[in-house]
Amino acid sequence: MFGLCRSTPTSRATEVVGAARAGVVGAAGADVTREDVIAVQNAWAGAIKKISRIYIENGDYVQAAATAAGELYAYGKYEVLFKPTKAAQHQFRPKAEDAMSYFVGCKAVEHGYAEDGGFAINGGKGWSDCVCDNHQITLNIDVAIAMGNYYFTCATTGEKSKVEYTFGYKRCDDGKVRIFLHHSSVPYDVSGKAADPKGHLAASVAAVTREDVIAVQNAWAGAIKHISRIYMENGDYVQAAATAAGELYAYGKYDVLFKPTKAAQHQFRPKAEDAMSYFVGCKSVEHGYAEDGGFAINGGMGWSDCVYDNHQIDLNCHVAIAMGNYYFTCATTGEKSKVEYTFGYQRCDDGKVRIFLHHSSVPYDGWSDCVYDNHQIDLDGHVAIAMGNYYFTCATTGEKSKVEYTFAPGAELDSTVTGA
Numbered sequence: 001m002f003g004l005c006r007s008t009p010t011s012r013a014t015e016v017v018g019a020a021r022a023g024v025v026g027a028a029g030a031d032v033t034r035e036d037v038i039a040v041q042n043a044w045a046g047a048i049k050k051i052s053r054i055y056i057e058n059g060d061y062v063q064a065a066a067t068a069a070g071e072l073y074a075y076g077k078y079e080v081l082f083k084p085t086k087a088a089q090h091q092f093r094p095k096a097e098d099a100m101s102y103f104v105g106c107k108a109v110e111h112g113y114a115e116d117g118g119f120a121i122n123g124g125k126g127w128s129d130c131v132c133d134n135h136q137i138t139l140n141i142d143v144a145i146a147m148g149n150y151y152f153t154c155a156t157t158g159e160k161s162k163v164e165y166t167f168g169y170k171r172c173d174d175g176k177v178r179i180f181l182h183h184s185s186v187p188y189d190v191s192g193k194a195a196d197p198k199g200h201l202a203a204s205v206a207a208v209t210r211e212d213v214i215a216v217q218n219a220w221a222g223a224i225k226h227i228s229r230i231y232m233e234n235g236d237y238v239q240a241a242a243t244a245a246g247e248l249y250a251y252g253k254y255d256v257l258f259k260p261t262k263a264a265q266h267q268f269r270p271k272a273e274d275a276m277s278y279f280v281g282c283k284s285v286e287h288g289y290a291e292d293g294g295f296a297i298n299g300g301m302g303w304s305d306c307v308y309d310n311h312q313i314d315l316n317c318h319v320a321i322a323m324g325n326y327y328f329t330c331a332t333t334g335e336k337s338k339v340e341y342t343f344g345y346q347r348c349d350d351g352k353v354r355i356f357l358h359h360s361s362v363p364y365d366g367w368s369d370c371v372y373d374n375h376q377i378d379l380d381g382h383v384a385i386a387m388g389n390y391y392f393t394c395a396t397t398g399e400k401s402k403v404e405y406t407f408a409p410g411a412e413l414d415s416t417v418t419g420a
Contacts, residue, residue, distance in 0.1 A: 032144040032169050036177040037137050040169055041146070044072055044179070045130040051103070052126035052155055065104045065120055069096065074178040078170055081312050081323040083340060085163055085184040088364045089115050091340065092311045092323065115366065126155030132165075135268045138255050138356065143319045144169045145181070145344060145357055147257040147268065162187055164259055164267065166342055166359040168321060180314070181321055183342040185361030189397070190264045190291060208320040208345050212353040213313050216345055217322070220248055220355070221306035227279070228302035228331055241280045241296055245272060250354040254346055261339055261360040265291050302331030320345045321357070338363055369393035372405075 047068035055061035074080055075096035082093040084102045090113045093099045100109050105118030117123035134148040145168050152161045168181025223244035231237035250256055251272035258269040260278045266289045269275045276285050281294030293299035311324040321344050328337045344357025375388040385406065392401045 029142075030171055030175070031141050032139065032171055032177055034137055034139065034144075036171075037144050037146055037167075037169055040072065040177055040179065041132045041134075041167070043068075045132060045150070047072060048120055048127050048130045048152070051120040052122065052128070055121040055124075056126045056155065061121060062100075062104050062108050065100065069099060069103070071176070072179055073099065073182075074170060074172060074180040075099065077172045077178065078180045079312065079314055080179070081168070081181045081183070081314055081321060081342070083183045083185075083311075083323055083342065084119065085186060086117070086119060086364050086366070087113075087115065088366050089113065091325070091363065094312065122152070122154055122156075125157065127152050128155040128158075129153035135259075136255060136257055136270065138257060140316075140319050140346065142170060143316050144177075145257060147259060147357070147359065149187075149267070150184075164359070164361070166257065166259065166357065168344075170316070181323075181342065183323065183340075183359050183361075185340070185359070186364060187267065188262050188264045188362060206347055206351070207317045208315065208347055208353055210313055210315060210320075212347075213320050213322055213343075213345055216248065216353055216355065217308045217310075217343070220244075221308060221326070223248060224296055224303050224306045224328075227296040228298065228304070231297040231300075232302050232331065237297060238276075238280050238284050242276065245275060245279070247352075248355055249275065249358075250346060250348055250356040251275070253348045253354065254356045256355070257344070257357045257359070259359045259361075260295065261362060262293070262295060263291065265289065298328070298330060298332075301333065303328050304331040304334075305329035318346065319356075320353075325363075326360075365394075367392045367394065368398075 051061050051064050051068065054064045069075070080094060082099055083091055084093060087093070087102060090098065093102055097109065097111065101112035101116045103118065103120040105121065106112030106114050106116040108118065130150060130152050132148060132150045134146050137144060137146045145166065147166045149162050149164055152163065154161070164185045164187055166181065166183045167179055169177050170180045171177050227237050227240045227244065230240045245251070256270060258275055259267055260269060263269070263278060266274065269278055273285065273287065277288035277292045279294065279296040281297065282288030282290050282292040284294065305328070307327045309325045309327065310322050314321045321342065323342045325338050325340055328339065330337070340361045340363055342357065342359045343355055345353050346356045347353050369392070371391045373389045373391065374386055378385045387406045389402055389404055392403065
C-alpha cells in the first residue's frame with residue numbers, strides 16, 4: 001500500500017512562477033507534479049487580481065471569492081491548515097467560512113471576524129498584481145510543498161508588499177490539485193529584531209504517525225532547552241546544536257524548506273550550515289550570517305522552556321504537517337514569547353522521522369490604537385456625514401499612520417492614505 005517517499009529538488013534555488021501547462025486536473029490518485037503546483041499558484045494569483053477588480057467595479061466580489069476558494073482550496077475534501085498573514089485574534093482558519101471572512105472581510109459574510117478587512121480586496125484598496133517567487137518546491141508523491149515570497153501590488157497606491165508563504169498541495173477525488181496547507185507571514189523586521197542521481201532518496205515504507213510527530217516535537221523542544229543550558233554553563237553548545245540538527249532535520253537526506261522566525265536578509269535556509277548560523281549565531285560558525293544572534297540560545301539569554309500547542313496535525317501517509325503556536329520562556333527574564341509554526345515531517349531511509357519543512361513567524365499584531373479626529377459632522381435629517389482624519393498606531397513598531405475618511409451610516413464612503 002505504501003510506496004517509496006521521494007523529494008525532488010528544484011532545478012534552481014529560486015524560481016519566479018511563469019507559464020504552466022493548462023489546467024490542474026489529473027487522474028484521482030495521480031502524483032502532484034511541479035507543473036500542478038505552478039498552475040495552482042498562477043490560478044491563486046489570478047483569483048486575487050480578479051476579486052479585486054470585481055470589487056473595484058462594484059460587482060459581486062464575494063461570489064467571485066467563493067468560486068475561487070472552491071476551486072483552489074481543499075475545504076470539504078481534506079482538512080485545511082490555513083494561517084493567514086493578517087490574523088491575530090483568530091490565527092487559524094480550519095473552515096471555509098473562516099477563510100471567506102479573511103479574504104472578503106467580516107462585513108461581507110455572516111459571522112465574520114471583526115479583525116478581517118478583506119485580504120483579497122486589500123481592505124478596500126484592491127490588488128493590481130500578485131507574483132509568486134518560489135524559493136523551493138518539494139514533491140512527495142501525493143503531496144507537494146512550496147516555500148517562497150509573493151509580491152502584491154496595491155491597485156490604489158502602486159505600493160508593493162512582500163509576504164512569506166508555505167503552501168501545501170494535494171490532488172482531490174475529482175482529480176484537481178488544491179491547497180490543503182497555507183501559512184503566510186509578514187517578513188521579520190530586524191528593527192523588532194546525499195541524494196541519488198535523480199535527486200531523491202528511498203525512505204522507509206512506514207507511514208508518519210501522530211505519535212511520530214509528537215515525539216519529534218518533544219525532542220525539538222528538549223534540544224532547545226539542552227542547547228541553552230549548555231551555553232549558560234559555558235559548555236560546547238555548538239556541538240550540542242549540530243548533534244540535535246542531525247537528529248531532527250532532514251538535511252542531507254531530503255531538501256529542507258526552512259524559513260526561520262528572525263531571518264530578514266537571509267529568509268530561507270536550505271543548507272545545514274545556514275540553519276546552524278541561525279541556531280547558534282553568526283560568530284559561532286564559519287561564514288555565518290550577520291543577522292543571526294543564535295535563536296537556540298536566545299541571543300545569549302537562553303531558553304528555560306519550550307512548549308508546543310498544535311492547532312492541527314495532518315497525516316498524509318508519507319508526510320505529516322503540524323500547525324500551531326509554540327511558547328518559549330526566557331531563561332534570564334522569565335518572559336514568554338509566542339511564535340507561530342508550520343512543520344513538515346518525513347521518514348528518512350534510516351527509519352527516523354525528521355523535519356523537512358519549518359516555517360515560523362512572529363504573530364501578526366495589527367494596530368494598537370485608532371483615534372478619530374473629525375473635521376466636520378454634517379447632520380441632515382435621518383442622515384449624518386462625518387469627515388476627518390483617523391490615526392492608527394502600529395502594535396509592533398509604534399509608527400502612526402494618518403488616513404483621511406468620510407463616513408455615512410452603514411458605509412465608509414471614502415478612505416485615503418495620506419503622507420509618504
